[in-house]
Amino acid sequence: MPKHIVRLITLLVVAVILAIVARFYLVPHSYYRYGNYRGNAVAEIARDPPLYKGSRSCASCHRRIFNQWSASAHRVQCEDCHGPSGDHPGMDAPPLPINPDTHQLLMQERYRIATGRMQMPTNTAHLCLQCHASIAGRPATQPQVIASVHAGTQQCAACHDVHSPKIVFPAVPQVASMGSAASGRAASAACAACHGATGISVSPMWPNLAGQQRAYVVRALESYRTGKRKAAPMNMMAAALSDTQIANLAAYFSSLTAGRAAVQVQARRNVPAGVRLVSAKACATCHGPNGSSSNPVVPNLAGQKQAYLVSALDAYRSGSRPEALMSRVARGLTDGDVRRLSLYYSKLQCADAACKEAR
Amino acid sequence: MTEKTPAVERRKVLRVIAGAVAAACGATALRLFGGSAKAAIRPADAPPPAIPGYDWTKHRWAFGVDATRCIGCLSCVAACKNENSVPRDTHHFRTWVERYAYLNGSDEPVVDSQSEPDALSTSPGNPTYPYRFPDRYGDQVVDKAFFVPKLCNHCSNPPCVQVCPVGATFRTKDGVVLIDQDYCIGCRYCVQACPYGARTFNEAMGVTDKCTWCYHRITKGLKPACVEVCPAGARVFGDLNDPQSDISVFLRENRVNVLKPEMGTHPNVYYVGIDRSVR
């Protein structure tokens, strides 16, 4: 065999041996321990410190707020709003006074940390809408609002306690002065021709007023008076009313309950379809689970005239009755939806005592 | 003579080098074959990874998603990014949330997610929530709409692990697909292979990144960060070996589905309340 061939083969053999030797030293020692990977990686990945510690870890120091939160309907976790606790002392920390002036100082002194401060969100209007803005996709069981309609530019914390939002409305601004039901009764003679002496209207096209929400009636009359809401006879009638008279009429109609018995209860056809729609379109969020609203500016719907409800929804849909929230909801409805919803609400009666009381 | 000397010198030097190489090879061979009988531990006998208070043979993790409960608040996305230092932009996610909306009689949904440009929260109000679903179907008829949280499915038959050329990604004994980021070469083959888009390439680190079910948390008895912060109870996590764990109860009480079962990946994230259009 010629010399160059021998040398070539020698070179190749040496290269192969060197490669094998090099490989022996280059394979990480924990490789192949559990499989075709570096075994030590598992423990290395598990070693990272957790950043989120969970709401229970807050309880040892912030007991009062924790108790208030855990007794409420709010299931949002502490760290959702206040950010991850990270090196903010957790469960093992001995209690410190929770006084904003001294807290940070003491934390820094005892735990030698500068970064342990939690976020204190101030823009609650932005924060709460992360979960409570009314958007497509959010399940109907989730309370949702359209901020501009619900609160304007107000912060949520103005009325709600953020840790326990169900403690509500002590601070809600009054929509109208209370008015006098007795004076309203005297003035209501002109209304009776259409809306009935007991507030139960004589035509399916005209709404019942008996037991209607007071603030809603005020608002309706005011918008007829200004022409924002258009209906020839009502614009004319309302133009003659003073603020006091409006308040009195509202107080009178909202106090009426006698007429409820006159509402005919029919067989509950189409009820299942209506129930599904009400939940799908989240009507109940504002108008109450039984069509009885708990918000004074939102009208009750239970037992309302069907034809009136259809015309109201059509007016919202076409924009002839300007109302941002309802226009939006109504534009999401088909003709069939409008028919079924109206039928459903018109067939609802005040069933339970709480509802009757509310009226 | 004067011509020969350098050749002789060269030959001597060569011999010394050859001897040294041979000695090194011999030593290696001895260690390789002599020591292998003791050193080679069969995978089954190897002691579990050194994680304090945790034995990976005693757990079998699984994840549940109840899409009917998800409110699309994106707490999970924010928490995941914080917990795992995921880049805070719209292109890198270990978990994300999709929204399916059926508009006005259509049988094909319109899908969006928090990563679209107009979903970025513009208000500086709270840095905890960089993302938000826009109210984009406001005036349209929405027949049906729902949110679907997505994350790595930690498949029993993971295509990403199959294609990794260096064994930098693997499935642990307790059923979690992890990445050894100190060993990953950054070829992104696994990103291609994942049918669920669950993997993302971290350009700054030069390695692939993915959901680990917060392995550093679950091995300490905590829940994954996304499960911990979910205010709606839409995310469920637990140990299949424990019949009373959240996930075992979830699987017993619900009829569940997995994503893209036709891929043969055998996902371990189970869904309730998703539609045929979800993939």
Place this chain on the structure above:
Amino acid sequence: MMSVAMTAVARMGWWHVPLFHASPFTGYVYPNETIIPWSGLIVVYPYITGLVAGAFIVSSFYHVFGMNQFKPVARLALLTALAFVICVPVPLLLHLGHPERALEAMITPHWSSAFVAFSYVISFYICVLLLETWFAFRADIVAMAARGRGLRGLFYRVLTLGSDDVSEHALAYDHRWAYVLAVIGIPSAALLHGYVGFVFGSLKSRQWWSSDLMPIIFLFSAVVSGVALLILLYIAVSRIRGLEPDKRCLRGLAAALWSFLIFVLVIEALEYVTMFYRAEEGVGMIKALMRGPLEDWLLIQWGGSLVALLLLTWLLAFRRTGVFALAVAAALVLIEVFCMRWNVVIGGQELSKTMRGLIYYSPPILGRDGVIALVMILILPLLFLWLFVRLFPPWDDMAAERGLDVNEI
């Protein structure tokens, strides 16, 4: 002064390259899909491997199949294959997030990955090509080592491995080894490129890639591109050296290009027809992909191939050797194959895994996967080829001047 200039350039900011390049999309795509994982570098990589495989096949026409008309390009083809094959790892290493860890694929291979086979096949193939070139040029090396001075002389002397044996006995050995290596080289070249097709075709996650025909399409388009490259190179170097290219050789290359091109076009067309005829779920999105982000690329690919095919058919049918027309056809084929690589690699990623959206990728100008980098990578093997040709002149006429009969080798 220098640092002031550098700072001024840096202040201008135009050269600042962002960390990643996100693409716009339509419909719905998974959030992580907006940055496509494999960009232009992975288009260039199969393109270069294809040229290697093709060039090697051309050299085998002579070295293995003994087709004498290809003799004038046989050794040039070998050097071309070598110059391109040592550039194959360049785009790959540039693509990796951690190129310094690349050897892990050979140290701790994970055998179920198609990439592992690549690292071994490419190493083996580079060895085969180096050895084959060495044997093919050994007589020249010995001659040049005897005449060479200084550093260049030392380079040749190292390459001789200290043996100046060019006896008939020794040359017979060289001949046999070169032949055996060429025979091994053909399946290696096929494997190398068929495997590249497998890397894409085996991924079930991407509908545009997931096809059994993928390796075959890659393989044949590789041969086509390699033949086209050699036609261009041969015409170019003949012009540079002031010689007329050999007519028989050119006609042979044209015939090879023509027949392989027909093969490629038929298989690719079959793939489309099958896809649309079956009309499985998602075919609508594939149509949208072809009419959307891929439209221009597909037009260049198919327009280029058809014009090239017509030109070649005309040349062959009328037994013409229009050097210019042949060069145009070859250039069109090179462009067509590049577009085909783009359409596969980028196209597959432009169709979202959700099958509800399309991603519109356009390459950035700067950055390591930018257009400038890609052009430089494509020029690099030509620089190597220039160097190799200077070091080992592959021309028969010059070898004859030195009194060597390389035709025996």
